[in-house]
Amino acid sequence: MAVAAAPRPRRRRRFPTATIARVLLLGFFLIFVLWPIYWMFNTSIKPSDDYLAIPPVWFPDEPTIVHYTAALFTYRGLQGLINSLIVSTSATALSALLGTLMAYSLARFNTGGPHLSFWVLSQRFLPPIAIVLPIFLIYRNIGIYDTHIGLILAYTVFTLPVTVWMMFAYFRQMPRSMEDAALVDGCTRWQAFWKVAVPLAAPGIVAAAVFAFIACWTEFFFALLLTSRDAFTLPTVFRAFIGFQGAQYGEAAALAIVSLGPSIALGVLAQRHLVRGLTLGAVRG
C-alpha cells in the first residue's frame, strides 16, 4: 500500500490512575487467592515442629516429603485418589452424556411440556441428608454399598439437574436452522444431533462437565456414608488426619496439594473450550 502509516501518537509517560488502581486491585486479589495455596504447600513440606511455630516458618530449612508418603500410603490417600478419579470421571461422563441428550430433547421437542424441565431442576431442592439413609439401605440390600458403581450412580443423579439445565439453556439459544439444514441435507435426527448439534454445543458440554466434575471431586457427605474400606474417595481420607493426638497438618496439606492436581489440569484443558463463540459465523453477519 502506498498510503503512509499515520504518525504514532506520542506515548504517555505517566501511567493513568485507572491502570495503577487495576494493577493494585489484581495484585491484592492474587495474594488473597494464592496465599492459602502457598501456605498449604509450605505446610506440606515442613517438619512437624514447624507447623505452628512463632514466628512462622516462611519456608522450611529442611523440606521433607515424609507427609506425602504418609498421606498417600499410610493413610491410603493414593487409593482414595484413584477411587476419586474413577468415580468422578465416570459420573461426569455419564452426566454429560445423559444430560446433553435430555436437554436436547427438552429444548427441541419440548418433551414433557413446560413442567418436565422444571421437575428436573426441582430434584436439587431436596436436602441430601433426607435421602442418604434410604439410599444407604437400598445400596446395602442390592449389594452396591462401598462400590464404585454405587457412588457413580449417586453422583450421576446429583449432577444431572445442573447439567441438564446448563445444556437446556445452551441448546435453546442455538439456532435450529443448522439442524434443519442437516435434516434436509440427508441426516436422520440422530445424525443431525451428533454431527451438527453436539459439535456446536461442545463449549457448553465442556462447561457443564467441568461443573459436574468439581461437584463429584469435592463431594464428602455421600462418599462418607456410601463407602467404607474399598470405594472411599479422596475427601473422606481427610477425616483420618484429625485424631486423638491433634491434627496431622502436614499430611492434610500434602493430600490437599495432591487433590488440587486434577482440578487444575481440568481447568487448563477445558479453558479453550469454555470460551464460547464457535457458533459465530454460522448465522447472519
Next chain:
Amino acid sequence: MAPVRIVGLHKRYGGFHAVRGIDLDIADGEFTVLVGPSGCGKSTLLRTIAGLEDISEGEIWIGGEIVNDMRPRDRDVAMVFQDYALYPHMSVENNIGFGLKARKLPKPEIDTRVAAAAKMLGIVPLLQRLPRQLSGGQRQRVAIGRAIVRDPQIFLFDEPLSNLDAQLRDEMRGEIKRLHQEIGTTMIYVTHDQIEAMTLADRIVLMRDGVIEQQGSPLDLFERPASRFVAGFLGSPKMGFLAGRLARGGEGDRVVLADGVTTLPLPRGRIRNGAADGSAVLLGLRPEHMTRAQGEAPPPGVARLDATIELIQPTGSRSYATFRLGGEPVMAELQAHDVSRPGERLALDINLNRAAVFDAASERAL
C-alpha cells in the same frame, strides 16, 4: 425435477391456526414464489413441504408420491435458509459435500460434484475457508452450493436474500434467476419482498392469514388483482385507493369520488359482475396509470383533468408527484421534466383501462 401438489393443507400450533386450507399445484420446473406479509404462513408452508414441520391436515405430493409421513431426508428436496445455516465447524468444501456424505456417496464423486458446484457459483477459492471467514454474500453462495450439489427434485428458498444489503440482494436475485434458467429444477421461494416476487416468479402465490389470496403470473396479479390487499401489496410505490360510488346506466359506468363532483368514466364492460348502481367502491390507481396529458383529446378509457401538484419526489429517471383527486392524495409517476415545483397546475391523463375497482365492503375486485 418434480411437480408439487398440495391438497387441503392445514397447520395448527396448539390454538394457533397458521395455515388454513391451502390447495396448490406447482408444475414441474416452475419457479413459484410464496409471498405475503410476515405471519401469513408462507414460511410454515415451505417448511411443511421440506418435512421440517408435520402437518395437521391435508396432503403433500412430490412427484406423484404422498410425502406426508416421509422424513425430510427422503423427500429429495434442498433448502436454502434465511440465516444461511452453514455448519460453522466445517470448511466450505465440507459444508457443500455434507449432504452427499450423509447419503454415503463415494468420495471421488463427492469431490467432483463439489468442485462443479463451486465452479458454477464462483467460490472455488473459498473451499478451504470456514463460514465465519466469509462475507454475507459468500455465505449465501455456499448455502446455494450446498443445495445444488445434491441435484434435488425441488429447491426450497426461505427468504434467502433478506440478510443481505440492497446491492448484494439485487445481484444475488439475478443469480438465482439465472440458476433456475440453467438447471430448470422446480423452485419454491418464500419472500416478503414484492420486488423479489415480481422479478423471480413464474407464478406468484400471495398469502394472507394462512390462506391463498390470489395466485397467477406476476403480471396477472399486478394488472388484475383479485382484492384490494393484492393490489396494495404488489407495486412500488403503492397503488392509491380512492373511495367513491359507482354510477351505472345512462352514459355508461362511472365512479363518482368522495367529493361528489369528480367523476371518472369507466371503460365499457369494466364492471363485469352485477354491482348495483350507487354501491360504495374503491378505485385503485397505480402511479404509472397517470401521465401528463398529451394530444388534443384523451384516448378512449382515459380521463383528463387538471391537478395541483402538492409534492414532488424525483428519483432521477422519474418523478413522483402527489396531488389531490376527489379530496384524497394520489401519486402519479411522471417524466422527470414534466413537473418542476409544488403548486404547479398540470393536465393529467388517467388511464382507467388499467385502473382497478373494488367493492368497498368486501374489498374484492368488481
